[in-house]
Amino acid sequence: IHSSIPDGYEEVSEGDNKYIVNIFTGVRWYSARDGSGKVYYYEENGNESCWTLPNVAQSIQDTQHNSSSISSESPPPPSEAPPPNKGGGSGTFLSSPNFRIGSGDSQEACSEWFKEIQSVIARIHDSTLGQRDSLPPVSRVKSIKSSSKKFLGSSEDLPSSQPSANNIREKLKKFFLRRPTMEDLFRRGIIKNEPVFGSTLKELSANEASDVPLFVKKCVREIEKGDFLSSDGVYRQSGNLSTIQKIRLQVDQGNLAILETLDDVHVLTGALKLFFRELKEPLIPWDCVDDLLAVPTLPGRKARLRALKEILSKMTPPHRATLLCLLRHLDRVTEFKESNRMQIHNLAIVFGPTLMWPPPHHGASTNLALDMMQQNIIVETLLSHANSLV
Incomplete structure (x- = not known):
């Protein structure tokens, strides 16, 4: 069948x-x-x-x-x-x-x-063994693709992927080189500074119609309330970082009243120090640093005071007014040095790196210890003459 x-x-x-x-x-x-x-x-x-x-x-x-x-x-x-x-x-x-x-x-x-x-x-x-033995050995050098067939629509061998990778790398390199710089993006208005923290004194002055930022005024006022200035280690001790960041976010959203709800002076002082550190430009312009370093070498207090006033007059109004406001406040802090243990020298150590730093194009310094010592000398000189300057 x-x-x-x-x-x-x-x-x-x-x-x-x-x-x-x-x-x-x-x-x-x-x-x-x-x-x-x-x-x-x-x-x-x-x-x-x-x-x-x-x-x-x-x-x-x-x-x-x-x-x-x-x-x-x-x-x-x-x-x-x-x-x-x-x-x-x-x-x-x-x-x-x-x-x-x-x-x-x-x-x-x-x-x-x-x-x-x-x-x-x-x-x-x-x-099965015969079929296995008849298969060609796998080579680590040769391409695994057959010369008679195309794999995924391409007839190129694996070694040819190296030039392709180099081409992609070169294209990416050219793409990033053509990208505008951060300064150019800021100048064209594509990237904007934050409202308060991370801004510039010039922008804050234009937006708030005040040479001294409103945040600095209100924060100083809250710190000088009550017995805060008598607290041990004012400006030396750090406040709660998470709380300081919350204050930053609230202030950037225009909520300055958040400062009135705080009962920890170290959080307030930490927020004020953070404001000056986050400025796009330092409170004391870098082009004034050399002149300020020469002031302590002048003979006599009157000569040093005259040189300081001349240097301050060269600063822009927002920088000069804000610096004088801060010096006036720190001078009040030293009035309670017996209880808070914050003499002029201690405040100079805290505020030296906070108020001045070199611009990005200046390059990284090779002697940080010398820079810190010079910064401390400048702040200490300003605080020593604060009563006459303000």
Whole structure:
């Protein structure tokens, strides 16, 4: 009842027992007819039935899941056992996804089936090893792409990706070099300073119509309230940083009343120091530093005072007015030096790096100790003459 046998199969006859065997996998197929007389095939283990024999290439990959059908109808369920062998014995075969069990009514039949199974396993194993040995070795130097096929639409080899990476790097480098500088972005108004912290005294003066920033005025007023100036370590001790940052955010949103709710003088002094540190330009302009350093070397107090007034007159009104306001406040702090232990020298150490620093184009200093000493000398000189300057 066999139709034409496809390639990869051969018909085997063992007496009255005829079957078709896959020459690659050794799997046996038997033929039968359904109720309408149509021929179908079923595997010897009883797991699968189909109208036509599976394609040989597919059966090598998966003999259980790759079968084809020539009609929308399903073939009859596979027979529970292959036709009896020529010895006339009977056998039982049970199968599950994890194991297969076969039993026969004679020792000869069981031995024959066992030898056949071993033979099929050996052929499959040898075929797999042969295919593995025939594969070319993987090279770490050569491209893994075939010369006759394109991978993802590109025929370039892997080594060619290095010039591509260099091109991308060069393009990115040119892109960033063409980017405008931060100063240019500020000048064109693309980036703007923060409303209070991180701004400039010139902008604050224009926005608030006051040479002294409103925040500085109100913060100084709150610090000088009550017994705050008598607190030990005013300006030397640090306040709670998270609270200071909250004050910064509130002040930038225009809520200066937040300063009236604080009862910790160190938070207020920390906020004032942060304001001067965050200025885009230092309170004491850097071009005045050399002149201020020469003041302590002048003979006599009157000469030093005259030189200080001349230097202050060269500053812009916002810088001069704010500096005098701060000096007046710090002079009041020194009036309570017996209780707060903040003499002029201590305040100079605290405010030296806060009130002056070199511009970005000046470059990093190689002698920080000398810079700090010079900053302290300038602030100490200003505080020593604060009564006469203000």
